[in-house]
Amino acid sequence: MDSIVASQRPLAPLYRPDERFEISAAGLQEWYRSDCFRRVVAFYAGYPERSLFSDNGRALLHHLIVTLRPERLLEIGTMYAGTTEVLARATWEAGCGHVETLDPYGAERCPALIAEFLPKLRERVTYRARSSAIHIDQVIAGAGFYDFVLIDGSHELEFAAFDLEGSARVMRPNGIIVLDNIEQVGPRFATKHFLERHPEWIDVAGVVGSMAADRPLDRPKPSFPDSFNFVLQAPPYYVVDDVPRSFGAQPADRGEVRGIELDLAAPADGILHVQAIVRTFGVMPTEERSVTAELALRGGAGPLNVALPEPVLSQVSDRDGIDRRIELIVAFTGGTLRLAIPPTAYPARPR
Ligand SMILES: C[S@@+](CC[C@H](N)C(=O)[O-])C[C@H]1O[C@@H](n2cnc3c(N)ncnc32)[C@H](O)[C@@H]1O
Numbered sequence: 192m193d194s195i196v197a198s199q200r201p202l203a204p205l206y207r208p209d210e211r212f213e214i215s216a217a218g219l220q221e222w223y224r225s226d227c228f229r230r231v232v233a234f235y236a237g238y239p240e241r242s243l244f245s246d247n248g249r250a251l252l253h254h255l256i257v258t259l260r261p262e263r264l265l266e267i268g269t270m271y272a273g274t275t276e277v278l279a280r281a282t283w284e285a286g287c288g289h290v291e292t293l294d295p296y297g298a299e300r301c302p303a304l305i306a307e308f309l310p311k312l313r314e315r316v317t318y319r320a321r322s323s324a325i326h327i328d329q330v331i332a333g334a335g336f337y338d339f340v341l342i343d344g345s346h347e348l349e350f351a352a353f354d355l356e357g358s359a360r361v362m363r364p365n366g367i368i369v370l371d372n373i374e375q376v377g378p379r380f381a382t383k384h385f386l387e388r389h390p391e392w393i394d395v396a397g398v399v400g401s402m403a404a405d406r407p408l409d410r411p412k413p414s415f416p417d418s419f420n421f422v423l424q425a426p427p428y429y430v431v432d433d434v435p436r437s438f439g440a441q442p443a444d445r446g447e448v449r450g451i452e453l454d455l456a457a458p459a460d461g462i463l464h465v466q467a468i469v470r471t472f473g474v475m476p477t478e479e480r481s482v483t484a485e486l487a488l489r490g491g492a493g494p495l496n497v498a499l500p501e502p503v504l505s506q507v508s509d510r511d512g513i514d515r516r517i518e519l520i521v522a523f524t525g526g527t528l529r530l531a532i533p534p535t536a537y538p539a540r541p542r
Pocket residue numbers: 241242243244266267268269270271272273274275293294295296297321322323324343344345350
């Protein structure tokens with residue numbers, strides 16, 4: 192493969208300090224009409240050659256990242272790392288953010304391509320030769336999160352649907368997901384079904400709902416002109432409703448849960464359903480203890496400790512070789528619970 196060093200454009204900010212736009216349908220339209228857009232799209236016209244995005248799509252990614260200033264970014268599907276360079280350039284201009292990029296079939300190709308990035312871009316990128324399924328599993332197990340995900344891996348409907356559900360699962364409030372190749376049925380219908388299941392998510396340009404139900408093969412309107420992208424934004428809080436929501440099985444320092452700590456993003460009035468599970472590995476047989484409770488919850492925004500009617504206590508004493516995991520599952524009926532941060536157990540703490 193030819194070296195890409197010669198074709199690397201120098202680092203240059205594309206935005207003027209006073210150029211700020213909203214992440215909304217109106218904000219994207221305003222940006223599309225601006226000098227700022229013309230400058231950004233001119234920079235990305237036909238560049239980087241190895242990117243499989245359209246010119247406007249690359250400009251859109253740069254714009255969303257400079258506007259949102261995400262801390263942790265994920266690209267599912269590195270291919271030739273051309274779009275990875277766009278993500279890295281945008282984080283460089285934003286002055287924050289690190290890009291993780293995945294491709295299970297790229298171990299022979301991707302590290303060498305990324306090694307040829309300009310040093311200030313290279314240091315903003317971590318490549319992993321793993322699939323989105325293995326990666327998201329590990330992110331959940333480590334209580335990780337993202338603020339920006341580009342879904343551009345397998346475009347089969349079932350894979351695109353998994354990538355979207357999995358990314359949403361680890362997305363922080365207000366985070367953004369961009370899907371590529373919505374001209375293909377997989378990413379397109381994965382997005383449509385996802386929004387039907389998660390009405391609290393924002394279809395930023397309001398285009399997904401305009402897909403004609405009786406013309407399933409019609410090319411849809413993208414979120415931005417001359418792109419092949421849908422742009423979705425997470426709600427500004429973690430939403431809990433009548434579908435139980437797990438916050439993952441996290442490593443913990445002890446096998447004892449007496450209650451959970453909540454941070455309400457908005458007043459709540461309804462019934463909180465909690466299941467707290469303590470699992471202990473490193474003993475045979477492994478131990479699992481669990482308590483479920485239904486508690487009336489009424490409170491204003493802010494932190495709130497909710498005691499369980501009885502504690503969950505492991506019968507296995509703390510000793511070397513013991514691995515504790517605590518999983519909290521919550522549901523809310525009679526209303527919607529909006530949390531500023533994921534719930535945590537007490538007195539056990541993440542390890
Ligand atoms: C459309 S290309 C990515 C293009 C690249 N993002 C760009 O814009 O230049 C799709 C890539 O996804 C990778 N891929 C396939 N299945 C995947 C999975 N389960 N997880 C992550 N990447 C996957 C493929 O190996 C392929 O390189």
